[in-house]
Amino acid sequence: MGDGVVGERRQLINVAYRLLGSLAEAEDAVQEAYARWYALPPPRRDEIASPGAWLTTVTGRVCLDVLGSARARRERYVGAWLPDPLPGRAGRPHGTSGDPADQLVLDESVTMAFLVVLETMTPAERVAFVLHDVFRYPFAEVAGVLDRTPAACKQLAASARRRVRTGAPAPAGGQAETVRRVKEAWEAKDIAALVDLLDPAAVMTADGGGLAGAALRPVEGGPHIARYMAGIAVKAPGLELLERPVNGTPGLVARRAGTVLTVAAFDLTPDGRVARIWVIRNPEKLRIWAGDGAPSPR
Helix, strand or coil: CCHHHHHHHHHHHHHHHHHHCCHHHHHHHHHHHHHHHHHCCHHHHHHCCCHHHHHHHHHHHHHHHHHHHHHHHHHCCCCCCCCCCCECECCCCCCCCCCHHHHCCCCHHHCHHHHHHHCCCCHHHHHHHHHHHHCCCCHHHHHHHHCCCHHHHHHHHHHHHHHCCCCCCCCHHHHHHHHHHHHHHHHCCCHHHHHHHEEEEEEEEEECCCCCCCCCCCEECHHHHHHHHHHHHHHCCCCEEEEEEECEEEEEEEEECCEEEEEEEEEECCCCCEEEEEEECCHHHCHHHCCCCCCCCC
């Protein structure tokens, strides 16, 4: 029975990443769940009818503890904290390596826009919402993770659901075209073109973690963002800008001499203008992008 639990790893990594927004923390949480499984006496393991459910419950509890301590840690974080950006697109073939990133299913529940909304939830809301609404676990199982009644878990998920924006996301094709135009305007240092592409109320949030230069506060307003972007283009000669999928949706990657320095994710308004830009520059969050193995765009 014990050996069969190895096949649960992919599902557990997917759950933990959505709960934590950090690939390293997700992997640690799953490793801890497995450590607790193998620490059980063999007779006790044999008594567990569904090892997968047991591992999911333990992973969820570990993530709940991590989320509880994350708030204090993020208060000490330099500047804004953003989820780890993932390379690749929805529907890409997955390999069979042990790399946790290789296990992730890239769908609408891992877009940067969705993960940022999850960050606004309380730990209990996030666990209830992700397990029930994203992974379809019944509230009876969610209750086992949160140590609350199924009715209380249902209320938590409903509260979390109200935080999730109801607007439909822009179609991927439309986003790809907008991101391409942003890239071209940025490369041309064309502030007027950037302003046209940005919603007047657009917000750009950067995550440097104190390890890379980044605006410590969000840059608000299309004109301000356009001038900020143009200023970076002037100060960063030799930077190569590439169209790459980020968390399954069209984004941009900036690299110099083959090293990825910045990953940018976008969210659009219904009329196709850029509403949000999330810029990740913390090198610890960009290790997965080393070599930028994504195929070049057509």
